[in-house]
Structures are given as structure tokens and as C-alpha cells.
Amino acid sequence: MQKTQGALPDPAAGSGVDDVADSELRLAPDGRWWPAVAALVRDLGRDPENPDARDLRRVVVIVPGMLYAPMLREALHDALGGDACIAPRVLTLDAWADVEPALVQKQRAELFQALRDSTWVRERFGSQAGALWALARDIAFLSDELTLAACGAAEAFEGRWRAAVQHNFSHRAAAAGDLQSQLVLALWRAGLSPELGAAHLRERLEQRARRAEGPLVWLAPQGAAPWQHAFCRAYSTSSRQPACLVVADPQALGDQRPWLLAAWPELTAPDAMAPPIAARARSLALTMQAPQSAVQRPQLQILRRDSLEEEAAAAAGWTVDRLRAGCRSIALVALDRLTARRVRALLDRVGILVADESGWKLSTTSAAAAVMRWIDLVISDFEHRDLLDWLRSPFTLACEDDKATIVESIGSALLEDGVHAGMPAVRTAVARRARAGAATATAAQRVIEQMVGLAHSWQASGSLGRFLGLLNSTFDQMGMRLALAADPVGRNVLTAVQQLHDQLIGSPLRLDLVEFRALLAEHFEELGSGSRDIDSPVVMTTLAGTRLRRFDAALLIGADADHLPGTRSSGGLLANSVRRELGLRTEADSVREQTLDLAGLLATAPAVAATWRCRRHDEPLPLSPLLDRLVLLTELAGLEPLVHGPIASWHRVPATVSLPRTPSAAGLLPQGISASACQDLIDCPYRFFGLRMLGLREIPHLRPKPDKRDFGLLLHAVLFEYHRTHRPDTQVAPVGMGAAARTDATPRFTPGAAHVQLRRVVDELFAPLLQQQPALIGYRQRLRTLLPGYVEWLRTSEQDGWRWQAGELMLRRPWALAGGGGLELQGRIDRIDVNAQGQRRILDYKARDVASLRKSQREPGEDVQLLFYGLLLDPPAQEAAYLSVQRPPDPRIPGRKVVNLVPAPAPFAEHVSALATRLGEDLARIAAGASLPANGAETICRRCELRSLCRRGFTAPKSKQRDDRAV
Ligand code: SF4
Structure with a gap:
């Protein structure tokens, strides 16, 4: 049976325990939710023999996350009039069913192997390791969905599936999709082992139902799936104990806020045709204008801005204002993660720390990047960018006292020898520097030798267990474990790797390094960074994270059409229409869920704002269609506008243009002048000042390939060596x-001998260089062509x-x-x-x-x-x-x-x-203090490193020009 309860139940009347056996209870997902749930738990836990007892241990409450346990306990305390009680068991579904996460990775590894061995899969989805691991993940998810949706009747469900494919596709399309269906069906049937995935969960739940000794309350605010209803019925039947699913009731949410249902009528009637928005707005206007209307108005401000920076500044400013107004809990909903990161940085800058529970993926953290970079380094054969990135990471070489100079020494060695990649070339460059007696080069050489030795072990294919073992020894040998363990996110990376190690250590699956990298990347992608060390009134969270919670204020960051509603990929293995017929979640369900969360937030938070960046580059970016409907509705209903543009700045700062620079620095005259310094002085005094007196230099970068500078140096070297040794x-x-x-x-002098000697000089010079930089081979050929002319x-x-x-x-x-x-x-x-x-x-x-x-x-x-x-x-x-x-x-x-x-x-x-x-x-x-103006000729300025620093080409402000004329 189904029961709707939009209002707080009357404790005196009880919550009707007898009525809720294997039923669905619908509650308003606002301030009434927790008191109603608490009353339900209290009444279900009441012992008929001893009604005054406060022992609720018999009741099991399944919550979507342990975050909700304190809210339930607080509501129970109120429901019991402040009396102490023995609390019910509050758990998540996985914890109650005692499902081991270890089996998830095992199942993925088996699926990966099956997919890799299938020719059809490689042709259809590609043979890239990353694509195959992602496909294995999608199939595992889909298999779990199918297992739960089948409710134990796999044969019948398979028939429904085939019928749905036939029904939804033309004959030809159905035939084309048949191979894909066959594959997914085969993998699903093969994975129906009671030890894996959802089949394992089902088996555990059935055991729980058979052994149940008390009532069950299952909180499913976003709606319950058929398998959840089936389980609750089975629970009641086998244990003779009530089992109640508690879901959100959007209708009750709209009681005092009719604009919610007028804006989003699909919340209560997803499949019905709603009246036009103008008609809904008229009806809303009448309701709002009714005398003694207790209807609450939308407390929403939409802050429209033109750029990411303006949007982030508006969000940060709004947060600061709310804190100043006394808000003690503020939710920042990270719809657009890029903007949200910027908002967090701006708040950090003014000393407001943000507790981040928005679930940044572990893969986006620098700690995980350091681990991935090591593998990239081995795969790319020590490509110089990967090498320097890894060396410079704070999560490497923690055991080296002088890490900075070691890294600098390696970087200089690569730069000097122009090494782009290749372990032998890197070793030679660093060793050469060490032989030249550079002070830190010996330590650098030791580090490179250690890295190369380790990298050789990584290059061979092997079992999953071998790679995981290698990863652990890399952490130890390369000083990564120490650094990762000292950082909260780094500790999560270590835990994630350890989990993978524990789950897959005995796996027979053999991989090459690229496949192992893809597995690790996929693993980091699925895990949250989970850093929750900050306790702050400002919480960065997701829209789903605001569900059933109470905030004094909430801000949606990035409420544009690209981010709200967010899209969730269902893997593309099953069409939406087929999913709908099979009772699986569709994209429409995802949108409805987000709409309900948004409605819940607007209904519960006293102040809600949303930032909307209305342009991306040169393109207009529309407001979120969900909010756009609300904006249109309020406009048509004659309510206050929701969208607010930027407010003019309070402080007008006059534009000032700085003049070209004319420094004077007698004390900085250099001790020595070279030919090029003399040329700089003649070309432009400011250039001489910047480069020769201040000593400014562009940071040297390794050039992607040899260029004319290298050719010039080689030409000099060949001619010098020839004349030194032969002439x-x-x-x-x-x-x-x-x-x-x-x-x-x-x-x-004989031309023939000279040519032979020059040719020998060229070849001897290039022999070692080509080992380091194979790209120089073109220059060797070019030099050879010059020899007859030079002779x-x-x-x-x-x-x-x-x-x-x-x-x-x-x-x-x-x-x-x-x-x-x-x-x-x-x-x-x-x-x-x-x-x-x-x-x-x-x-x-x-x-x-x-x-x-x-x-x-x-x-x-x-x-x-x-x-x-x-x-x-x-x-x-x-x-x-x-x-x-x-x-x-x-x-x-x-x-x-x-x-x-x-x-x-x-x-x-x-x-x-x-x-x-x-x-x-x-x-x-x-030396006497003369000024050094920036007056280079355009031909010089065009290639000058100090361009723009000298402000050459900028005009003086008008006032200054006037002053100059007066003088
Ligand atoms: S850009 Fe031109 S004016 Fe400026 S410092 Fe260089 S040479 Fe001088």
C-alpha cells in the first residue's frame, strides 16, 4: 500500500505502524522530513509489551549516507521529548548487507579480460586500454542494474529485454544491435555469480530478510525502484516485521510554495501534459494575490555575470555577505567545477576556508598525478617534460635532503645536452655533468641511475599483482610514500592503491604497462579525493549533497544550461527507451531527481542564489532551463524579477597609462662588456639596462627540436676542430x-685530403651527439654538403x-x-x-x-x-x-x-x-647617472625579450602630455 504524509504526524495518534508494513511512505523533503521519520522510527520500535520503553535497537534504518545519521538522532531526541533512548541501527545499504568492495575490482578485471579477447569488441569499441576499462566499468554497472531489475527472474527478464529491443527499433536496427545485446547479455549472465556485484548484494539482503528481528525503515528520498519494493515485501513476508520505504513527496513540497509545482509540474505528474506556462502563471498570480495568502515567495537571486572571473567574484562576495549577515551554514553547490575552484581560491584569499565535500575526483589531485606521471615517464622513455614534472612534484624524492638542487642539476643537464627523451641519453647527460665536476651532479646521477633501474623493471609485461607490487616498491624507493603519507589527499592515494593491491593481488590477468596505467587512471577517476579535514560554516558540495539538509543559505555556482541539469552518462550500451521499458533509470529520471533536489533546496534554505555566466568566449550561454522556467513564470505572474546584473562599482579608479620607462642606475654598470652587450647599448639603452645591468634573462626551455642556433654552434665546433688538429x-x-x-x-694544403679530414671531424663530432639527439641527423647532412664549398x-x-x-x-x-x-x-x-x-x-x-x-x-x-x-x-x-x-x-x-x-x-x-x-x-x-630610455628601432623591438616590459609603444595620459607641453 502507499501512504502520503505531507505534514508532521500527530505523535498522539501514532504513525500508523500497522498500516506501513511493506508500504511506501511519502513525506515532504523539507523541514517536516526528519521529524516525521523520527516519529515513524519511534512508533515502529515501540514494544507492545512495554510501550514506555525507549529501546529502539530492533529498528534498522537504512540511510543514503552516514551523513544523515546525526540528523535522524537529533530528530529522534525531539520526538521522544528529549528523553534518552537506545538508538536504532542506522546504516547504509552496503554496510547493512555487509558487501565486500573487494569483489568489484575482481569483477572488472574479469570483464576486461573477456572484452580484450573479443575481436568484435575491439572492432566496435577500439582496442585502447582506457576504452576497454571504461567499457568493463559500464558493463559492470549495467549488469548490476539488470540483476536488481530482474528481481531474481533472469529468464523472464531476458525475454522482456529482447521484446523491448524488438519494440523500440526497426528490424534492421534491432539486428544491428543484436550482437551488442548478445555480448551484454552473455556477460551479464556469466556474471550472475552470487559472489559478484549486485547478485552478491541480493543474496546478502535475502539473508538479512530471513534473519530479521525488527522493523525496517528504508530512506529513499529520490524514489524507490521496483526491486526495493520487492525486497521490502519479501522482508515483511519472511520476518512478519514491517518494512517501510520512505520517499519524497513533491506535492507536499508545493503546499506552501505553489510556484515550485507551477514551474516544474513534471515533479508530480511526470508523464502528464501540463497546461501552458502562461496559464500556470495566471493561476499562480491569483493564488499569491488571495487575501491572507500564506504562500511563500521564491527566495532566489540569479546573479548574471559576463565572465568567469566576474562570476567567481560575485559568488565569493555573496558568500562573504551571508557570513557577515550571521549565516552559520552555507552550501556552495559546485555545478561548474572550474568556477567553483576559483571561488574557493578567492575565499581562501580572504581567509575563509571551505570544507570541501563535493567529491573532487582523486584523479584531479596533484598526489594522484605524481603517481600517474611516474608511469608516463616509463612509457615515454623519460620524455623530458614528464621527467621534470615528476621530479618537481612535492610527492617525489622526499628522502633527498637537497632535492631542489638535484632537480635543477638534472634540468640543466638535459638543457645543456638538448635531451628530449631516452633513458640512455638522460643518463649520459647527467653523467657528463657529474664528470665535469658540477657539485650537485653526483647526487643527481645517483637519483637518475636509481630511476632508470626501477623503470627497466616496469617496462616488461606482467601480472596485475606484479605491477601493484612494483608500484609499492616505487613508492618506497623513490621517496613517494613518505611524501604521500604526510598529505591528507596523498594518504587517500596510498589507501586507493592499497585497496587495489588487496583486491587484485592474486589476479591471473596479464597486462602491459599501458593497460595497467589505464586501470589505475580509471580507479583514481572513480574515487573522491575525500579531504574533509576542514571544519567550516561554508561547505562546497553537490546538488545531491544538499538533499534533506538544512542550510542558512545556498549558492548554485554555474547555473547555466551546460551544468544544470548535469548529464550523467548511462554508458550508451542500452537505449533510453529500452531502459525505460526494463524499469532502469533513464536520463529523464536523472533530470527529475535534480529538479527535486533544486526544489528541496529552494524550499528549505532561507536564502538561495545562483551565479550565471551568460557568455562563454564570444557565444551567449543560456541560463539553466530549470531556472529559466522559474524566471519566466515569476515574470508572467508579476512577481519580483529573479535575475540581477552586476552592481556598479562603488569605487571608480581613473585609468592611468604608465609612460615608457627611462631608468637611471649608475651603480649597476657591469664589470665587463661583451660584443653583444655593446650591441644592446647601441640598439636601445633600456635593453642594455634590463639585460646587462639588471641581468634579466628569459628562463631557458628545452627546445622541441634542434634549431639554427644548434646548427651555428655545430658549424663553429667543426671548423675549430678541423683547423686546430689539421691546419x-x-x-x-x-x-x-x-x-x-x-x-x-x-x-x-690539398683539397682532397682537406675534404676527407673535414668529413671525419663532422662524423666524429656527431657520433655521440646523435645518441643523445637523433634529430640532429639532418644537420649532419647539411654540414656535409657545405664541406666542398668550404674547402x-x-x-x-x-x-x-x-x-x-x-x-x-x-x-x-x-x-x-x-x-x-x-x-x-x-x-x-x-x-x-x-x-x-x-x-x-x-x-x-x-x-x-x-x-x-x-x-x-x-x-x-x-x-x-x-x-x-x-x-x-x-x-x-x-x-x-x-x-x-x-x-x-x-x-x-x-x-x-x-x-x-x-x-x-x-x-x-x-x-x-x-x-x-x-x-x-x-x-x-x-656611470654618471644618465637615463636609459626605451628607444629601440622597430626592427630591434620585434625580437626584443623586454617588449612590453619597457612600455614602448604606449601613449602618455593626456594630463601628462599637457604637463610636458607646459614644461
Ligand atoms: S622593446 Fe624596443 S624599446 Fe623596448 S627595450 Fe626592447 S629594444 Fe628597447
């Missing part, structure tokens, strides 16, 4: 030691009497400043050639095209690199040039036009002297 002019006096003279000891140029150069004298030469020269003080000019010269007359020529290798180099030398004093080198050399060089090395324009003539000399402006000595004067004056001015 040294041994009789030439060292640079800076006077004139040089060629002697007969100089090796004789040809060298032949001509030697015929002209020039010999290589020195390369990669670091030179320093003290420089006194007018007005006192001094600094050092510094530079590394690529190459110095000398001739028989003792004249010197400076050469700088360039892989740039000759036209742009010529252009740069057209205006003396603009590109000063060669002139600056001229300043360094003593005795001075007679000439200087860029040596441009480019691919041969015609591949059929590989020796032609590969090398071109672009000389510095002539006369060289005169321009060097002009630079000396200019540099001396500029540096002296800076």
Missing part, C-alpha cells in the same frame, strides 16, 4: 705576442697567403672610463688568420645569408660586433669580416658560392677608433 700554423706567434711569420713547417674557399684563402692562427679565443682588455672607474671589454673571437707580413684578420662564422650580413655592415656603427673585436686585439687586426657559410645555390656545383666574406666597414681601424670613442662616452654617461 695549425705551428710557427705562428701566439695572438697578442707580436708579428707572425709563416714557415715551411705549415702542412701542405674551395680555404684553398683560395691559403693561396692569398692567409693561415689560421687561433680559434675560439677569449680576449679581455681593461677599459678606463673618463671621470674615474673602469671595466673590462671581453669577447670570444671565432678565428684569427695571419699572413706572411704578420697582418691579422678577424673572422666571425655566420650561418646567415650573405645579403642580410652585407646590409648590416652598410651603416658603420650599427652592427658593431666586428668593430668591438677590433678593440680587443693588440696589436690591432688589419681587417675583419663575417664568414658566411650557406648551402650551395646549385647542388650540381657543390663547391661554388658556399663561403662568402662580408668585410667590416673600411677603413677598419678608423671605425674601431670611432666605436672606442662612442662606447667610452656612453659608458661614462651611464
